Amino acid sequence: MDIRFLGAADTVTGSRHLVTLGGQRILLDCGLFQGFKVLRERNWAPMDVDPREIDAVVLSHAHLDHSGWLPGLVKQGYRGPVYASPATRDLAEVLLLDSAHLQEEDARRANRYGYSRHEKALPLYTRADAHRAIAHIQALPPGRTLGLGKVSVQLTPAGHLLGACSVSLADKHESLTFSGDLGRHADLLMPPPEPPRHADVLLIESTYGNRAHPPIDAQAELGRIVRETIAHGGSVLLPSFAVGRAQALLVVLQRLKAAGEIPHQLPVFLDSPMAIQATELYRKHRRLLRVPNAEVLSMTDGVRLVTTGAQSQRLARSRYPCIIISASGMATGGRVLHHLKAMAPDERHHIVFAGFQVGGSRGARLVGGASEVKIHGEYVPVRARVTGLEGLSGHADSDELVAWARSFGRAPRQAFVVHGEPDAADALRVRLKDELGWPVRVPQHGEHVTV
Numbered sequence: 001m002d003i004r005f006l007g008a009a010d011t012v013t014g015s016r017h018l019v020t021l022g023g024q025r026i027l028l029d030c031g032l033f034q035g036f037k038v039l040r041e042r043n044w045a046p047m048d049v050d051p052r053e054i055d056a057v058v059l060s061h062a063h064l065d066h067s068g069w070l071p072g073l074v075k076q077g078y079r080g081p082v083y084a085s086p087a088t089r090d091l092a093e094v095l096l097l098d099s100a101h102l103q104e105e106d107a108r109r110a111n112r113y114g115y116s117r118h119e120k121a122l123p124l125y126t127r128a129d130a131h132r133a134i135a136h137i138q139a140l141p142p143g144r145t146l147g148l149g150k151v152s153v154q155l156t157p158a159g160h161l162l163g164a165c166s167v168s169l170a171d172k173h174e175s176l177t178f179s180g181d182l183g184r185h186a187d188l189l190m191p192p193p194e195p196p197r198h199a200d201v202l203l204i205e206s207t208y209g210n211r212a213h214p215p216i217d218a219q220a221e222l223g224r225i226v227r228e229t230i231a232h233g234g235s236v237l238l239p240s241f242a243v244g245r246a247q248a249l250l251v252v253l254q255r256l257k258a259a260g261e262i263p264h265q266l267p268v269f270l271d272s273p274m275a276i277q278a279t280e281l282y283r284k285h286r287r288l289l290r291v292p293n294a295e296v297l298s299m300t301d302g303v304r305l306v307t308t309g310a311q312s313q314r315l316a317r318s319r320y321p322c323i324i325i326s327a328s329g330m331a332t333g334g335r336v337l338h339h340l341k342a343m344a345p346d347e348r349h350h351i352v353f354a355g356f357q358v359g360g361s362r363g364a365r366l367v368g369g370a371s372e373v374k375i376h377g378e379y380v381p382v383r384a385r386v387t388g389l390e391g392l393s394g395h396a397d398s399d400e401l402v403a404w405a406r407s408f409g410r411a412p413r414q415a416f417v418v419h420g421e422p423d424a425a426d427a428l429r430v431r432l433k434d435e436l437g438w439p440v441r442v443p444q445h446g447e448h449v450t451v
Helices: 037-044 072-074 085-111 127-134 218-231 243-259 273-284 294-299 310-316 337-342 361-367 398-406 422-436
Strands: 002-007 016-019 024-028 056-058 082-084 136-141 146-148 152-157 167-171 176-180 203-204 237-241 270-271 323-326 350-353 374-375 378-381 385-387 413-418 448-450
Touching: 002 413, 016 167, 016 176, 024 152, 056 152, 072 085, 072 127, 082 085, 085 127, 085 136, 203 398, 218 237, 218 243, 218 350, 237 337, 243 270, 243 273, 243 323, 270 273, 270 310, 273 294, 273 361, 310 337, 323 337, 337 374, 350 361, 361 374, 361 385, 398 422, 413 422
Parallel strands: 024 056, 056 082, 082 136, 176 203, 203 413, 237 323, 237 350, 270 323, 350 385
Antiparallel strands: 002 016, 002 448, 016 024, 146 152, 152 167, 167 176, 374 378
8 A cells, every 4th residue: 555645744734645555546635735835835836646647536524625626636637536425525516616716816806906926816726627626526425335446435424524524445455544634522513523444554633633622611702702892892703614613603603692691682794605605505414413403494593694795895894893704714815804904903803713723824823912914915903802712623632533543443554643733743643652552653745655
């Protein structure tokens, strides 16, 4: 078995692992690099492997750092199938089209206002490229076995996000399991990850490999923030991932209103066309959730859905206390930037990040205490309060990752720790070695191994 680590090997982003097994070359995930500029520039580089020589792609889930480079892969010549769970297929269509739209808009804006360092800014890919990639995605229901030549492929639910799965590959001689991103045991929306299949080789994520989630009540904390902010005449901005986190926040806000913890009449705006679409997909696939059907169906009751750009601009100019949920979750693009420009300079407001912030992202700088941030080519002062609310994270923490690995049974022949910042990946490596006695290492970007 050969593995080439083409992404998420020295960072938490850009998941791409090429496995050669049973005569098949299978790419596990095809994600975008996000965060630091040196990582984002990898998105523009040709793959180290000719995409035309890849037999199949299997997606663990729909987040862009796992699916967002599919249009680039197809643009560079890939013509094979892309397999994903039915919910991942549906979400990926929404995410990829939105990603392409944002890139086209960013390029147009850079050219219009002249803040690109290139003579002409170009999008990484277009909506037409995204449509071509989406046409390659085929549904593979979890638990069903797919045959690719001599290799069997199977998906196992992993929590974390609607449709997210671990991936198992096997031929007659050996096998590999890729964790994908693992969810929490007590996640708000998703059931816990199902036990993994034993395999000879394991690839395990390490997003939270060096930390435990704080024992806080995220719902109560958000309620406190909202009450204190509106008491001072301010609004709460929730930069949110449109898929997963936005729906969790909608459920939490409905519960807070029902319990009388925040005013029932307080306006709540969902300013993200993609989040609105994703919420409909959560309703469609609600049997996969742990939330009662009634709560899923009522997530947007009383919520004002902002669909047009003009509506979003008017909302950004409003002066009345409210709650705004807007994408993107790390403030890397999208409508949330207009709200940040309007709200960050005003100390009455509160900006709450309810998800993991990749190093180098605008969200990470804000949570880290930046006094100003660059938005659309200009620096904006930050006087509003900024909070990172980790209690709503959809990622398993260090203890949960080790518990999932422990349920693997006997030790794999080799384990590789991927999808984590260097300190997180190495911390998980040490725990797996010391506590489970596994042979384990952290691969480097571009590394090619035979195991």
